[in-house]
Amino acid sequence: MNGNPIGYKSKAFCLFFIFLFLVSCTKIDYHEVENPAYLRVFNNLNYEVNLGDKGLLVPYLTMLIDPEFDQNGIPVKAAIVGDFLDKRARYAAPYPTHSAGSTKRNNPEYPGKENVLVGPIINGFDLSSWAQIPSGSHRIVFYFRPVNDIPFFQLSDDLKKNIAAEGNYDLKDREIYTLHVVQKDFKTKENGLLLRQENFHKLPFSDSSVYLNFYNMSAKGFSTSEDRKPNGMITLTDGIKDEMNVYLSLYPQETTTYTVETALPGYHARFLQPLYRDTEEATVSDYFSFPLFADSTKTITTNMVQQVTFLAPGLTFIEMGIGGTNMPKGLCSHLSFYGLNELVQLPGRGNSARFPSMFINTHSGLNNPKSFPAVNTIEVVNGEAYLTTIQRKFDPPIYK
Numbered sequence: 001m002n003g004n005p006i007g008y009k010s011k012a013f014c015l016f017f018i019f020l021f022l023v024s025c026t027k028i029d030y031h032e033v034e035n036p037a038y039l040r041v042f043n044n045l046n047y048e049v050n051l052g053d054k055g056l057l058v059p060y061l062t063m064l065i066d067p068e069f070d071q072n073g074i075p076v077k078a079a080i081v082g083d084f085l086d087k088r089a090r091y092a093a094p095y096p097t098h099s100a101g102s103t104k105r106n107n108p109e110y111p112g113k114e115n116v117l118v119g120p121i122i123n124g125f126d127l128s129s130w131a132q133i134p135s136g137s138h139r140i141v142f143y144f145r146p147v148n149d150i151p152f153f154q155l156s157d158d159l160k161k162n163i164a165a166e167g168n169y170d171l172k173d174r175e176i177y178t179l180h181v182v183q184k185d186f187k188t189k190e191n192g193l194l195l196r197q198e199n200f201h202k203l204p205f206s207d208s209s210v211y212l213n214f215y216n217m218s219a220k221g222f223s224t225s226e227d228r229k230p231n232g233m234i235t236l237t238d239g240i241k242d243e244m245n246v247y248l249s250l251y252p253q254e255t256t257t258y259t260v261e262t263a264l265p266g267y268h269a270r271f272l273q274p275l276y277r278d279t280e281e282a283t284v285s286d287y288f289s290f291p292l293f294a295d296s297t298k299t300i301t302t303n304m305v306q307q308v309t310f311l312a313p314g315l316t317f318i319e320m321g322i323g324g325t326n327m328p329k330g331l332c333s334h335l336s337f338y339g340l341n342e343l344v345q346l347p348g349r350g351n352s353a354r355f356p357s358m359f360i361n362t363h364s365g366l367n368n369p370k371s372f373p374a375v376n377t378i379e380v381v382n383g384e385a386y387l388t389t390i391q392r393k394f395d396p397p398i399y400k
Contacts, residue, residue, distance in 0.1 A: 032117075033132040040177070041110035044181055073161075074161065081153075085109075087108070090386055091387050095129065109129075140168075143164060180196070205287075210359050214380075216277045217278070238383065242276065246309070248269075249306075251304060252304055272288045292359055301371045304338075307335070308336075335355060360394075362394070376388065
């Protein structure tokens with residue numbers, strides 16, 4: 001008998017195994033979005049619910065875009081669903097947050113962990129943290145939902161009635177939007193939406209500068225209330241006043257004290273702008289910039305410390321002192337930015353809230369790491385401050 005029957009059977013078995021492997025693999029089919037708009041959503045309802053808060057619902061949300069209702073007004077389906085929308089994280093990283101290995105269903109933003117078609121790179125800016133949705137007119141409704149693992153439409157009808165906020169919007173083709181759920185009035189607990197049409201991708205930004213802008217989206221009456229509920233606040237327990245002046249200081253990473261003598265030349269308490277509380281207008285704030293290598297001793301990578309100070313009008317650094325430890329509450333607050341994608345402790349600044357750097361250090365080309373500028377938004381909401389960083393395109397790493 002010619003041939004090798006054992007080898008033939010082994011080969012056939014291998015081919016059959018490969019076939020089973022291929023057909024068993026799962027994949028997510030993304031349907032192309034024609035004429036998309038790009039949408040990112042944050043839940044800024046950062047209050048804590050205590051036993052004495054009668055009628056105050058836990059700020060855990062479901063977003064429905066273009067919902068449909070039954071005869072009783074209960075939503076039964078929607079064109080787009082963003083479920084398990086938790087309070088936003090202090091740091092919105094410049095890359096999608098749907099990382100592998102996460103077993104929790106709560107989502108710190110939309111799209112976040114959702115497996116949806118995301119934005120491309122536009123004019124050098126990475127939009128992978130924005131979801132593609134059809135442009136045009138949309139009704140967007142946010143519902144309070146229980147903190148559990150049950151999808152929204154599987155909840156009982158009585159748990160699908162509590163609207164947190166809603167609005168109707170016309171989203172333009174290829175435009176970039178950030179939607180915020182906010183508390184508009186701290187006393188009445190009125191909520192609302194702010195839809196911001198971003199413009200960073202249209203501005204003539206330099207490739208050698210880091211950019212930042214600011215918003216105070218705190219609720220009316222928060223800063224003057226005696227019931228601010230600081231237990232859940234981390235960065236700015238007492239909030240800031242409805243009008244503040246914003247200053248920027250830069251320091252070399254090696255320094256252990258933060259004074260006019262140790263600041264980088266020209267970057268101690270540099271005045272940027274007045275900042276006003278606003279939960280009504282969604283216009284884009286002006287961007288400010290500083291050189292990526294303001295520390296001239298660095299050329300490829302830098303870890304300089306960036307410090308933002310909010311100071312009440314009429315006060316100066318000389319009068320109040322940069323430390324601010326003895327200042328009346330809410331008149332002076334510091335935010336410090338340092339390190340790579342981690343919250344770090346800075347020496348000599350115990351009262352300063354800490355964030356990752358406003359630029360990106362990563363492996364690119366043969367350099368590991370290399371520093372790249374980014375576009376940053378700093379938002380104050382009641383007793384918290386938040387940083388959102390937008391990544392710019394850079395060369396992939398080269399491994400020797």
